[in-house]
Each structure stands twice: as C-alpha cells, then as structure tokens.
Amino acid sequence: MKARSSSSLQLPYIAFVWALVCYPANAHIMSFDIDDFYLGILHPITALEHIFPLLALGALAAGQGRIKGPLTTAIFLTGLAAGLAYGTVHDPDSMALPNNLNYLSFLVFGGLLALARPAPLYLFLPLAAVFGISHGYGNGAMLRGDMVPLRFCNGAFLAMVCILIIGFLPAALIQKPGFRIALRVLGSWIAAIGLMMMALEFAKN
Amino acid sequence: MKNFLPHYPTTGQTLVRYTPALCIILAARAWAHAESGDLSGGLSSGFMHPLTGLDHVVAMVAVGLWGAQLRQPAIWLLPVTFPVVMAMGGVLGIVGLPLPGVEIGIALSAVVLGGMVLAAVRPPLAVAAVFVGFFAIFHGYAHGAELPDSAAPLAYSIGFVTSTGLLHASGILVGAGIDRPWGARLVRAGGALVACVGVYFLFQAIVGS
Numbered sequence: 001m002k003a004r005s006s007s008s009l010q011l012p013y014i015a016f017v018w019a020l021v022c023y024p025a026n027a028h029i030m031s032f033d034i035d036d037f038y039l040g041i042l043h044p045i046t047a048l049e050h051i052f053p054l055l056a057l058g059a060l061a062a063g064q065g066r067i068k069g070p071l072t073t074a075i076f077l078t079g080l081a082a083g084l085a086y087g088t089v090h091d092p093d094s095m096a097l098p099n100n101l102n103y104l105s106f107l108v109f110g111g112l113l114a115l116a117r118p119a120p121l122y123l124f125l126p127l128a129a130v131f132g133i134s135h136g137y138g139n140g141a142m143l144r145g146d147m148v149p150l151r152f153c154n155g156a157f158l159a160m161v162c163i164l165i166i167g168f169l170p171a172a173l174i175q176k177p178g179f180r181i182a183l184r185v186l187g188s189w190i191a192a193i194g195l196m197m198m199a200l201e202f203a204k205n
Numbered sequence: 206m207k208n209f210l211p212h213y214p215t216t217g218q219t220l221v222r223y224t225p226a227l228c229i230i231l232a233a234r235a236w237a238h239a240e241s242g243d244l245s246g247g248l249s250s251g252f253m254h255p256l257t258g259l260d261h262v263v264a265m266v267a268v269g270l271w272g273a274q275l276r277q278p279a280i281w282l283l284p285v286t287f288p289v290v291m292a293m294g295g296v297l298g299i300v301g302l303p304l305p306g307v308e309i310g311i312a313l314s315a316v317v318l319g320g321m322v323l324a325a326v327r328p329p330l331a332v333a334a335v336f337v338g339f340f341a342i343f344h345g346y347a348h349g350a351e352l353p354d355s356a357a358p359l360a361y362s363i364g365f366v367t368s369t370g371l372l373h374a375s376g377i378l379v380g381a382g383i384d385r386p387w388g389a390r391l392v393r394a395g396g397a398l399v400a401c402v403g404v405y406f407l408f409q410a411i412v413g414s
Contacts, residue, residue: 048359114285181281188285189366192292196362199296200352 036147040155043139044163049102049197050135054160056109056190057128058167059183064118071121072128073164079132080160081153086133087140088149095141100201101134106194113187116180135160247357251364254348255372260311260406261344263399265369267318268337269376270395273383274322279330280380283337284373288366290338294345295362299352307350308410310343315403322396325389344369 044050057076061069092098108127112119139156143149171183255261272283297304304310317336320326328336348365355361379395382388 048363052363111289114289181285184281184285185288185370188288189370192288192295192366193359193362195289195292196295196299196349196352197359199299199349200358203300203353 036151037155039147040139040152040157041159043142043152043156044135044159047138049099049106050138050160051163052190052193053102053105053109053131053135054163055167056106056113056187057131058164058169059171059187060109060113060119060167061164062168062171063116064124068118068121068124072124073168075125076128076132077157077161077164079129080136081132081157083133083136083138084140084153084156085136087137088143088153090137090141092141095138096201098134098138098141100198101131102138103194103197103201105131105134106197107191108194110187110190110192110194114184114191115187116184245360247355247360248364250355251348251361251366252368254351254361254365255344255368258311258347259402260308260315261347261369262372263402264311264314264318264340264344265372266376266379267315267322267396267399269373269378270322270380270392270399271318271333271337271376272373273377273380274325274392275327275330275333279333280377282330283334284370284377286334287337287341287373288370290341291345291348291369292366294342295349295352296345297342298346298349301350304343304346306410307343307346308413309407310340311347312403312406312410314340314343315399316407317403319396319398319400319403323393323400324396325393 044054057073061073063069064072105127108131112124136156139160140149140153143152170179255265268283268287272280275283294304318340321336348362352358352361376395380392383392
C-alpha cells in the first residue's frame with residue numbers, strides 16, 4: 001500500500017483550520033432560532049484565553065496514550081459542560097478566580113506540552129476537571145439575559161470540542177521530529193503567556 | 206534511477222506552505238471579549254515590540270544562531286526554555302520589582318551571544334542554557350514592564366512571545382546552513398554583526414545612564 005506522504009496529511013489539516021478561521025458572512029442570521037447557538041460558537045473561538053489552552057490540551061492528549069488521552073479529554077469535557085451550566089445560572093461578583101484558573105491552564109497544559117512527558121494521572125485528571133470547569137464557567141457566565149442558555153451552551157461546547165480536535169489531530173498524525181519540536185516550542189510559548197498573565201492578575205488584585 | 210522515496214518538504218517549503226495560514230490566523234479580526242481593549246491592536250503592538258528594538262532583534266536571532274552552532278539538542282532546547290525564562294523576567298516587570306541595568310543587560314546579551322557565535326564557542330549545554338536564561342530575564346523584564354499598560358495584555362503577551370519565537374526561528378534557519386562550506390562563515394559573520402550592534406547599544410546605554 002502506498003504510504004501517504006506528509007504533504008497529503010497537511011492539506012486536510014490546513015483546509016480544516018482555514019475553514020474555521022475564515023469567518024463566514026455575518027450579514028444577518030437566517031433564523032432567530034440559531035442566533036444564540038451561533039453566538040455560543042463564536043464566543044470561545046474569539047476569546048484568546050480559551051483557544052490556546054484548549055489547543056495545548058488537544059495536542060497533549062495525543063501524546064498521553066490510548067487510555068490516558070481519551071480519559072483526560074472526557075474528564076475535561078465533563079468539567080466544561082458542568083462549568084458552562086453553572087456559569088449560566090451563577091451571577092459572579094468577580095471573574096478573578098476563573099480567569100486565574102484559565103491562565104493557570106496556559107501554564108500547566110503548555111508546560112506539559114513543552115516537557116513532552118506523560119503527566120501522572122493522579123495529577124492530570126483533577127487538573128483537567130478543574131480547568132474544564134473554569135473554561136466552561138468563563139463562557140457560561142457571558143450569557144446575556146435575552147439568550148437561550150441551552151443553545152448558547154451547546155454552541156460554546158461544540159466550538160471548544162472543535163478547538164480540542166484542531167490541537168489533537170496534527171499532534172496525533174504528524175510524527176516528524178521537526179514537528180514534535182515545534183509542538184514543544186509552542187507549549188513553552190503558551191506556558192510563558194500563562195505565567196505572565198497570572199502575574200498580571202496578581203498585580204491587579 | 207527514479208527516486209521512490211517519499212518527498213518530504215524542506216524547511217523552506219514548509220514555511221512557504223504555512224505562512225498564508227499563519228498570516229490569516231495572526232490577522233486578528235473582531236474578538237468577542239476577554240479584554241476591554243483593542244485585541245488586534247494589542248496583538249500587533251505586542252508582536253512589534255521586539256521588532257522595533259534592534260537590540261532585541263539581534264539578541265533573539267543570536268540565540269537561534271548559537272543554538273544552530275551548538276546543534277542537537279541545543280538547537281531546540283534553547284528556543285523551548287527561552288520563552289519560559291523570559292516570562293519569569295516578564296513577571297518581575299509586571300509586578301514592578303526593580304531590575305537595574307535592563308537596557309545594559311539587553312545590549313550586553315547581544316554582545317555576549319554575538320561573541321559566542323563569532324568565536325564558535327561550544328560550552329556544555331547547561332552553561333549555554335544559563336547564559337541564555339540570564340539574558341532572557343532582561344528581555345522579558347523589558348516586555349513585561351509594558352504589559353500592565355496595555356489595553357489588551359493577553360493579546361500583547363501572545364504577540365511578543367510569538368515575535369520572539371519567530372526571531373529565534375530566523376536565527377535557526379540561517380544557522381541551518383552551517384554544514385555548507387559557506388554556512389559556518391555566514392553564521393559567524395552573523396554573530397559578528399550581532400556583537401557590533403550590541404556594542405553600539407551598550408555604549409548608548411552606558412552613556413545614557
């Protein structure tokens with residue numbers, strides 16, 4: 001069987017990323033019913049503090065093995081759903097704690113990606129749950145009074161799953177040494193950003 | 206004889222292939238929220254911050270050049286550790302802890318790192334990492350000190366970390382030709398240029414202070 005070249009693997013990936021990044025026509029919404037769902041999709045993909053940790057987690061899950069990777073992702077998604085639900089009903093006095101946890105997820109996920117080491121399960125699972133809740137809460141709390149919560153949350157959840165997949169796919173499919181190194185570099189960038197943002201939140205408070 | 210081996214793209218081809226996607230991703234459109242300020246402005250100003258300081262530029266390129274000279278694993282280890290150590294310097298700048306001689310430290314980084322490349326010094330990896338890490342703190346401090354004033358600090362930090370990493374990559378790309386007959390000379394010439402720029406800025410920093 002002819003082996004697939006790396007260029008044939010890159011093309012679908014590029015097309016997928018392109019399709020997600022290229023914003024569709026925003027002239028109007030055809031149906032009022034999908035308005036909140038669409039806004040839910042838009043929210044995490046237009047918020048930098050959600051994109052990068054999710055990309056890092058997706059890439060990280062690809063290297064954690066056949067059991068640990070899916071398990072961690074499932075735990076994270078469960079926390080995400082819970083956080084989304086809680087965020088829609090809870091009126092926060094301050095977003096400091098969720099923001100700090102989200103920036104901590106930059107540091108943890110990015111750092112683990114940079115280290116390129118499997119994380120111990122007893123540490124990784126609770127962290128994934130906590131960060132899932134914080135990222136979910138960060139989206140759910142942005143629900144406006146006139147929105148339908150379920151539609152908004154479904155859209156946000158779907159978008160975050162897509163971001164995870166975007167992070168996961170190339171890390172799982174491309175095994176070239178140069179790409180593995182690029183992932184580690186990306187992880188260190190994400191960790192560095194998280195470290196600085198945590199310091200900024202600390203300085204503000 | 207026909208080559209049946211799969212064709213893997215070269216580094217240059219890969220860059221050409223991914224640059225349009227990267228430009229699109231970096232061309233920030235309307236962002237939802239998270240920061241009250243202009244996110245695209247924060248991203249671009251953060252990205253431009255290292256680029257508008259020639260002392261930053263040459264020092265970051267020198268890290269890439271030196272990594273290429275030191276070969277594996279330094280060629281990737283230095284760009285992996287640099288951002289994190291730089292962020293630690295950034296933390297000092299953000300919380301407002303005093304760090305004397307930041308501009309002198311940045312200029313000195315260009316002088317020392319350029320000199321290392323020029324002389325093709327190959328210390329043990331740990332020593333090289335300490336050198337690079339020490340100077341990374343000064344660079345990070347300079348970027349981090351401006352972070353609180355930014356209207357979009359997250360976008361700003363993403364911008365300057367990305368810019369710094371790309372400067373490393375440019376140094377590594379130049380250094381990738383080190384095995385060619387002219388490659389080693391080119392790299393050392395690059396080091397000489399970096400060191401000269403560093404001397405200029407060091408002079409400016411000392412005279413200015």
